[in-house]
Amino acid sequence: MSILNTSNENFDVIVVGGGHAGCEAAITTARQGLSTALFTLNLDRIAWQPCNPAVGGPAKSQLVHEVDALGGVIGKLADSTAVQKRILNASRGPAVRALRMQTDKRLYSRKMLELLQNTPNLSLREAMVTDLEIDVKSPSNLSNLNPENTEIGCIRGIKTYFGSNYFAKAVILTTGTFLGGKIWIGNQSMPAGRAGEQAAEGLTEALHKLGFQIDRLKTGTPARVDRRSIDLESLEEQPSDAIDRFFSFDPDSWNCGEQISCHITRTTAATHQLIKDNLHLTPIYGGFINSKGPRYCPSIEDKIVRFADKESHQIFLEPEGRNTPEIYVQGFSTGLPERLQLNLLQTLPGLQNCVMLRPAYAVEYDYLPATQLLPSLQTKKIKGLFCAGQLNGTTGYEEAAAQGLVAGINAAQLINDKKEVEFSREESYIGTMIDDLISKDLREPYRVLTSRSEYRLVLRGDNADRRLTPLGYELGLIDKRRWEIYQAKLKALESEKNRLEHQRIKSNDPIALEIERDTCAPIKDSITLANLLRRPGMHAEDLVRYKLMDNSLPVAVKEGAEIDIKYSGYLKRQQSQINQLKRQSKRLLPEKLNYNDITTLSREAREKLNECRPQSLGHAAQLPGVSQADLNALLVWLKIQSLKTVKNQNMKKPKLKSEDQMSTNSWR
Ligand SMILES: Cc1cc2nc3c(=O)[nH]c(=O)nc-3n(C[C@H](O)[C@H](O)[C@H](O)COP(=O)(O)OP(=O)(O)OC[C@H]3O[C@@H](n4cnc5c(N)ncnc54)[C@H](O)[C@@H]3O)c2cc1C
Known part of the structure; x- marks a missing residue:
């Protein structure tokens, strides 16, 4: 009689890792009715924040709002465990304004564990996953390491350190800093995923065997x-300055x-x-x-x-x-x-x-360069195998949570035989991040930045629900109660914007006189409240002060109306800049250009451009670290150089006829 040391538990989805990516992924698939198991090394360290227990900040806060708008949980947990909240870039435009919350690290972890434990269809397992079970199409494909990144098989399950097997239709790897983890203090090192926690063994080798490229990155934390x-x-002292601000669009978690x-x-x-x-x-x-x-x-x-x-x-x-x-x-x-x-x-x-x-x-730690993934975060080689979080070369809880959500959504789509959900750069930071990850050879930890998005005026935190909640509802991640909250907000916002566009104050109205006195800007005949709001320095809170806006409206409605009205012109300008960049992608870059001379470029872009010396603007756009803001800066610089050249030529040559003048202006 042989003793089997294998378990035969079957699930729809197995998530490996109980960090920020793993928790979002597991909750997402379980909420979609799929039996899900989350495996992690230590159940007492769920959603642990090994670095600063702060959520949000520039671009990261937009990501958190987006995850929440789709039904994810990071925003709600931050809202309910915050010990200090601040608005960053408060004096700058809403595209870069950001909410940052210092959370209670242990409470955050405990609340996430409770949430996982109380999510139907979700089981938790403490174990080290060391291998993957694959149905390989043709074993010969394995031996040549398949550099083309084509599909060689599909996932069947996982194996744990002590020899148990578990089966699933989809597996999501979210192993963070644990694969081959080694911690360093000075010149002393020890194997560990993070201080006090063992490193994960086996999976790196398993991925290598399947032909995946694995590389190494590092990160650090202060005392x-x-x-x-x-x-x-x-x-x-730096006190909280944003007590009434929240990540979640759902007041229940406030x-x-x-x-x-x-x-x-x-x-x-x-x-x-x-x-x-x-x-x-x-x-x-x-x-x-x-x-x-x-x-x-x-x-x-x-x-x-x-x-x-x-x-x-x-x-x-x-x-x-x-x-x-x-x-x-x-x-x-x-x-x-x-x-x-x-x-x-x-x-x-x-x-x-x-x-x-x-x-x-x-x-x-070991990471898997994300160029080996599809936009759904499924690996190109193994159907049903998804990767998310720090494992994909990102850094940060928010980046991890957003990827976990996307991997969870797409694992469910795959199992339910539905089309994968791709997030575009135009509609979200989630899409921007995934596009950057899968299309650029990054080689250093990636974090989101507002400058990485050409659409940053659109991708704000305040409108994340308008961009993504309909999709969350369609996917079954936003329930009816949340949908009604969203509909009520939309209605209130539209009605307020409509009122502001139509209500006028006359120049002889005592309030108009008061505004003229305060702002030194005359009001001729009459002005709509929307046009008043479009004036520089005028905000929703000023309308409240002049009793031209109802203070009891929710913050989201007051501010949302202001931003929509004030920014409509900027949005058009942003789109025309994007179009111009697309038209100019074939434009050649000077061979001997020293990018350090272009001070409007970010330091990272200067470094990458000098190193790679792209031939054209289109090539420059492909480089990691060169953002859309950098491309705009490059375009402006080229335009100035071109105008200078024309001016110099004009000074040397006799006067040109008007058609010749047109043709020298070649940058257009
Ligand atoms: C020392 C340190 C410093 C950091 N500094 C920063 C910083 O400055 N800025 C910043 O933005 N981010 C920083 N981070 C990164 C941040 O912690 C991560 O980006 C984030 O936690 C990633 O989330 P994740 O879900 O991908 O992985 P993690 O949160 O690391 O979670 C991984 C999970 O996988 C589990 N696991 C791993 N392997 C296995 C296995 N084989 N079997 C079962 N379970 C497994 C682990 O138990 C863990 O639960 C730092 C992290 C560390 C460790």
Whole structure:
């Protein structure tokens, strides 16, 4: 008699990973009625935030609104666990304005676990998944590693470390920083997915065997210090400034619990000196590792080396929750050895006597370059195998959650024999991110940025529901109650916009006189409230102040009406810029151009353009790190150069006839 050590559990969908991508993916498929199992290494670390427990920020907040608009959960959880909320870029336009919430890390994780446990059709399993079960079309395809990325088989299930098999029609891998994970402090390392958690074994080899390309990236996190050992009184306080703001369009998750302030300190000459003296002891500068880390979350030593002329850098002290003294030292991640880290922290004003609870560390991990995926996030090689989150080369909870949702939606579509759902760049940051991931060879951790979108005036947080909730409803992810909330908002918004377009105030009205006095802008005869709102510096809150708008309207209606009315002109301009870029894609770029001379380009774009030297504007558009904003800047620069050349020629030559003049203006 043989003893079988295999389980024969069958599911529709298996999700590997209980991080931000895995949770969204599993909830999405379960809500669509599919039996789903989520496997994770440690059920007590569900949706863990190993870095800063903050959700949102520029472009990331738009992603969170989008996930919520489609029925995802990250926004609701952030809303219900926020300990500090701020509006970033408040004085700038709504395209770049962003909500950022510091959440209670442990509460966030606990609430996500409860949500998973109470979601029908969803089972949780604690285990390490080490292999994939595949039905291979032809075994010979496996041996040549199939560089063409064509389909070689379909998924059947997974195997765990202790030998159990589980079967499913779709498998979604969301393994985060755990595949081949190795953490580093100074020149010391140990295998781990993140501090205190084992690395995942087996899956990298399984993916390799199937011919997938796997590469390595790294990320890092700063030290945590004990709040009680910091002289907070001596530091600048940063209180919440957005208590009435939320990520979710569903008021049911809104919670305005007690808010906690953050504090600000700065690096000093002593900080910089200590780092310069010990740079060789860090894993990157000491040459112990060479994988790329996130460009937009540099370590403190990177900042000091790259911006050598800067005397000081701002450091934020952020609480990790209401019931913990742990403070996250934002902007201060380091690869210095543990023995130097306390000395380094104590160079910061207010932290002279601080107690370090956890040291800063870096983690190196395997990722699967997402050029091997379809827009549905299904792998090109294995039907039914999807990948999402940090595994695809992204960084951030929001990016992971959004991909988890997309993978979940498409796994369900596949199983239900329905067409995959593709998100376009025009309609969402989700689409922008996926398009960037699958079409560009990124080679460094990817995070969303507003500058990555050519449609950023359209892709705002306030209208994410108008862009995506109908799709969420169609997919069954938005229930009837949410749909009614959405319909009511639309109705209120349209009615308010209509009122603003039609209601006029006359120049002799006492309010008009008051507005003239306050703004020094005359009102001739009469003006509609919409045209008043279109004036620079005039906002919905001003109309409320002049009693021209009902203050009891929901914030979303007041602000939504303002943005729609104010930005209609800009939207047309944005579209014409996009059209112009498309028309100019074949335009050749000068061979000897030094991109460092074009200061309107981002630093990343200058670096990539100098390195790759694209032939045309179209080629430049394909490069990772070159955003639409950079392409616009390049186009403007070329136009200026072309005008300068024409001007110089005109100065040298006798006067041209008007037709000749037209033809020299060749950039059009
Ligand atoms: C040290 C550190 C620093 C970071 N710094 C930043 C930063 O500065 N900025 C930023 O935006 N983001 C940062 N991040 C990244 C952020 O944590 C991730 O982007 C985000 O958590 C990714 O979500 P995910 O769901 O893809 O993966 P994770 O949240 O990592 O979740 C992965 C899940 O998969 C499970 N798992 C893995 N392998 C297996 C397996 N074989 N079998 C079963 N379960 C498995 C794990 O148990 C875990 O639950 C940092 C992460 C770390 C670890």
